[in-house]
Amino acid sequence: xxxxxxxxxxxxxxxxxxxxxxxxxxxxxxxxxxxxxxxxxxxxxxxxxxxxxxxxxxxxxxxxxxxxxxxxxxxxxxxxxxxxxxxxxxxxxxxxxxxxxxxxxxxxxxxxxxxxxxxxxxxxxxxxxxxxxxxxxxxxxxxxxxxxxxxxxxxxxxxxxxxxxxxxxxxxxxxxxxxxxxxxxxxxxxxxxxxxxxxxxxxxxx
Amino acid sequence: xxxxxxxxxxxxxxxxxxxxxxxxxxxxxxxxxxxxxxxxxxxxxxxxxxxxxxxxxxxxxxxxxxxxxxxxxxxxxxxxxxxxxxxxxxxxxxxxxxxxxxxxxxxxxxxxxxxxxxxxxxxxxxxxxxxxxxxxxxxxxxxxxxxxxxxxxxxxxxxxxxxxxxxxxxxxxxxxxxxxxxxxxxxxxxxxxxxxxxxxxxxxxx
DNA sequence: GTCTATACGACGATAGAC
DNA sequence: GTCTATCGTCGTATAGAC
Numbered sequence: 001x002x003x004x005x006x007x008x009x010x011x012x013x014x015x016x017x018x019x020x021x022x023x024x025x026x027x028x029x030x031x032x033x034x035x036x037x038x039x040x041x042x043x044x045x046x047x048x049x050x051x052x053x054x055x056x057x058x059x060x061x062x063x064x065x066x067x068x069x070x071x072x073x074x075x076x077x078x079x080x081x082x083x084x085x086x087x088x089x090x091x092x093x094x095x096x097x098x099x100x101x102x103x104x105x106x107x108x109x110x111x112x113x114x115x116x117x118x119x120x121x122x123x124x125x126x127x128x129x130x131x132x133x134x135x136x137x138x139x140x141x142x143x144x145x146x147x148x149x150x151x152x153x154x155x156x157x158x159x160x161x162x163x164x165x166x167x168x169x170x171x172x173x174x175x176x177x178x179x180x181x182x183x184x185x186x187x188x189x190x191x192x193x194x195x196x197x198x199x200x201x202x203x204x205x206x
Numbered sequence: 207x208x209x210x211x212x213x214x215x216x217x218x219x220x221x222x223x224x225x226x227x228x229x230x231x232x233x234x235x236x237x238x239x240x241x242x243x244x245x246x247x248x249x250x251x252x253x254x255x256x257x258x259x260x261x262x263x264x265x266x267x268x269x270x271x272x273x274x275x276x277x278x279x280x281x282x283x284x285x286x287x288x289x290x291x292x293x294x295x296x297x298x299x300x301x302x303x304x305x306x307x308x309x310x311x312x313x314x315x316x317x318x319x320x321x322x323x324x325x326x327x328x329x330x331x332x333x334x335x336x337x338x339x340x341x342x343x344x345x346x347x348x349x350x351x352x353x354x355x356x357x358x359x360x361x362x363x364x365x366x367x368x369x370x371x372x373x374x375x376x377x378x379x380x381x382x383x384x385x386x387x388x389x390x391x392x393x394x395x396x397x398x399x400x401x402x403x404x405x406x407x408x409x410x411x412x
Numbered sequence: 413g414t415c416t417a418t419a420c421g422a423c424g425a426t427a428g429a430c
Numbered sequence: 431g432t433c434t435a436t437c438g439t440c441g442t443a444t445a446g447a448c
Contacts, residue, residue, distance in 0.1 A: 009413075012413070013413080016413085016414095030326075030327045031240075031326070031327050031328065032238045032239075032240060032241070032326060033238075033241070034237075034238060034240035034241035035238070035239070035240035035241075035326075035327070035328055037440090037441065037442085038441075038442065038443085039441080047414080047415095048414065048415050048416075049415095049441095049442090049443095050414075050415060050416070050417090050443090050444085050445095051413080051414060051415075052442095052443090053442090053443065053444075054413070054414080057443095058442085058443080059442075059443095112325070115382065118382075118386050119318070119382055119385055119386055120236070120237065120238060120241075121236045121237050121241070122237065122241055132386075156400075158397075165380075165383055166376070166380070166397065168379070168383075169375075169376055169378075169379025169380045169382070169383055170372070170375055170376045170379055170401070171379075172375075172379050172382070173374070173375025173376055173377075173378045173379035174371075174372070174375045176321065176324075176325055176375070176378070177371060177374075177375055179325055180324050180325055180338075191364075191372065194362075194401050195376070195400050195401035199405050215431075218431070219431080222431085222432095243422090243423065243424085244423075244424065244425085245423080253432080253433095254432065254433050254434075255423095255424090255425095255433095256425090256426085256427095256432075256433060256434070256435090257431080257432060257433075258424095258425090259424090259425065259426075260431070260432075264424080264425080265424070265425095
């Protein structure tokens with residue numbers, strides 16, 4: 001009960017929580033919310049299933065918590081890109097790089113979870129609306145960069161938000177593709193941005 | 207037991223099977239395999255849950271059957287595109303149109319199922335390998351069209367299979383996006399093909 | 413803080429009546 | 431061909447020992 005011990009305990013608690021959360025992200029991502037069992041999550045972290053409830057109140061609560069955390073990180077990333085001292089093209093390149101890197105697999109798990117949360121049915125309406133709102137903030141942030149790029153003349157014309165949607169569709173589609181194969185598969189930022197750039201297809205204009 | 211009656215029975219049987227299969231596709235797509243309950247499938251078709259097992263031997267069997275059927279249809283579509291008397295660009299336009307139309311929602315459900323099958327974990331290895339092989343046939347078919355288009359000078363340079371992957375990533379990403387929103391959202395074939403076409407971004411070359 | 417044992421509910425699948 | 435009733439299993443969540 002000395003302060004010293006309490007700190008030790010807190011350290012262990014935090015570590016276990018993080019291990020379980022990390023494991024949960026992977027299991028949710030690979031199996032989906034319904035199919036990912038508590039025992040999958042705990043055993044992947046080499047802990048007993050009973051311990052799960054020492055750290056979280058329910059599977060669903062953890063799921064929601066994790067999704068929101070991931071989305072918050074993604075929004076932060078987009079905002080970070082917006083604040084860079086770079087051209088809009090440079091910002092998009094930085095953002096695309098950052099999205100597709102980040103210890104590879106880990107990042108893929110997290111993004112797949114975003115997709116699951118957006119496209120599946122097991123969340124109740126209020127939570128789902130909140131998720132969608134968070135996602136929209138990310139889209140808006142990207143749209144801002146694109147709009148800027150249009151003014152600079154680097155990007156093609158069109159509704160910025162729609163273009164942002166197309167960009168994310170491609171980026172997410174490629175993330176999924178990458179998740180499926182064991183081979184690393186090189187993801188070229190340039191190729192992802194190809195569809196945005198103005199007459200930029202390899203500079204093959206005439 | 208007269209022939210007449212047998213025909214009637216067969217007709218009913220076929221109809222019920224189709225209703226259940228249709229319902230299953232929607233439920234699997236919206237909820238995922240694990241979360242889609244037998245009772246969800248049957249009640250959505252206004253039938254009792256017991257009846258399910260009169261028509262199918264198990265949930266998993268139906269799931270696999272449905273996935274393979276959908277993939278076979280997709281492959282057929284791609285091959286059909288390949289055989290058209292059109293330019294490669296015309297073929298891609300036709301294919302993209304066909305993929306994104308088809309009673310809208312129905313088509314979306316089916317494509318989401320493809321994604322689920324490819325990216326989830328609940329299929330055993332042999333089945334999964336078969337699914338992947340089927341999908342590869344579709345990708346190859348698209349790559350063939352793209353290669354043709356490169357020779358005609360309509361499409362940008364690059365490995366055809368990789369470009370096909372990018373194309374499908376975008377197409378799938380947009381399908382998902384469309385699945386999420388209640389609003390119809392216009393999907394422009396031209397915009398989807400934008401990333402493939404050579405210096406074709408609105409014809410803004412100089 | 414971590415574990416094992418157990419209560420309880422849900423769902424896939426079957427049996428049998430109509 | 432369709433339904434309701436039921437079994438058996440599995441998974442979430444809890445209780446309590448260490």
